[in-house]
Amino acid sequence: MLRSRTPKHLYVGCRGTNLGDTVVVSAPNFRIGDDMNQRTRLLATVAAFAFVAAACSGSGGDFVPVTVESTTSAVPAATTTTTVALTTTTAAPPASSTTTTTVAPTTTTTVLPGDPMDFGPSAGDVLAVIGVESDDVLNVRQAPGINQNIVATAPPLSHNLIAVGNTRALPNSIWIEITLNGTPGWVSYSFVGYLGDTDDATAEVVADYGSIPSGASVDEVVEFTLATFVSVDPQSRVTRPAAPIVGDPTEVTVDVVSIGDDAVRGYRLHIFVQLEAGVYSLMSVERTYICGRGVSGGLCL
Numbered sequence: 543m544l545r546s547r548t549p550k551h552l553y554v555g556c557r558g559t560n561l562g563d564t565v566v567v568s569a570p571n572f573r574i575g576d577d578m579n580q581r582t583r584l585l586a587t588v589a590a591f592a593f594v595a596a597a598c599s600g601s602g603g604d605f606v607p608v609t610v611e612s613t614t615s616a617v618p619a620a621t622t623t624t625t626v627a628l629t630t631t632t633a634a635p636p637a638s639s640t641t642t643t644t645v646a647p648t649t650t651t652t653v654l655p656g657d658p659m660d661f662g663p664s665a666g667d668v669l670a671v672i673g674v675e676s677d678d679v680l681n682v683r684q685a686p687g688i689n690q691n692i693v694a695t696a697p698p699l700s701h702n703l704i705a706v707g708n709t710r711a712l713p714n715s716i717w718i719e720i721t722l723n724g725t726p727g728w729v730s731y732s733f734v735g736y737l738g739d740t741d742d743a744t745a746e747v748v749a750d751y752g753s754i755p756s757g758a759s760v761d762e763v764v765e766f767t768l769a770t771f772v773s774v775d776p777q778s779r780v781t782r783p784a785a786p787i788v789g790d791p792t793e794v795t796v797d798v799v800s801i802g803d804d805a806v807r808g809y810r811l812h813i814f815v816q817l818e819a820g821v822y823s824l825m826s827v828e829r830t831y832i833c834g835r836g837v838s839g840g841l842c843l
Contacts (some may be wrong), residue, residue: 602773653712656685662709662731663836669720669734670701672808672832673799676785680734681726685709686717688692694725698783702733735807738831739840743811746770747827756823760815762791765820767813771829773801778808791816793826799832805842809835 564714663669665776671680675698682694696703706726708719716731748754755766771777779799787793799808812828833842 603685620754648670651695653686654685655690656712656717659709659711660717662716663705663707663734663736665705665707666838667705667736668701669703669705669797670737670748670832671696671698671703671716671733671783672735672810673697673779673781673797674783675781676783680729681731682725683724684727686712686715686728687804688715688730693727694722694731696722697779701737732799736835737810738833738837738842738843740828740830743770743809743829744824745825747824754824756821757830758822760794760822763815764794764796765812767824768796768798769812771798771801771809776800783810797832803806804834806831807810808832809843829838 550789634760635824674680679695680695680700681692682696683690684693685691700722703720705721706719706721709731710717710719717728718734719726719728720729720734747767749771751766755763757766768780772780778801779797781797781799782795783797784795793813794813796811796813797808798811801808810830810832813829814825814827815822816825831837831842834842
């Protein structure tokens, strides 16, 4: 719908100046019949002309008469905005399928050779190596049997083997589980025992021999002395776990094992031989008991 023509802008100008070709003066609604006082509107317009005329005069330009531009004002048509809501449906991803596989723990059981025995050292008992030659060692094996892997070795005079408390019997041997300096393993029962008390056996030897044993060499005196301690049935095993200490006297260490007694399995003998006038003779014999079932107060059980 169109409304009445009304002057909206008044255009005045200054020629020959750098203020621009035209100055636009806006006058609010010069529509006839408006409620606003016409006198007031006219005064506002005259004031605007006066301002522009002064500007032109100060710049040396000529004042340009008023030009009235009429515009036709249209009432904008009503606009209706329709908003369409978009609904987006996102399908949920398919649930993932999880398969859990439980693997049962694997237990490795080591089957030891032989049969368990109630006989043997108790856990924590301290054992010594016995019956091993001075140039040999006692093998500590991974399991019972001479065909098992060797995990450690013990010198002939070792006395720090700790029993674990397990004993197993093979067809021709008995094996004891021990630890040696923290290493676990198995040793043959024939080569371990308890060390008991030590006494002086010189008088027994002299009484058995009939006099003080003497001979042309140290070994000859030692052989005469051993006759008092060895057994024929069962046959004793005689070894020298340490090299002779040559001097005056000379010391010879001998293990005599298997004497037919399960409590006293044998002896560790320290035989001292002296040399006088070119003849070797027995000076003394120290005897340490080798026990088979344990020791209490230094005595074999």
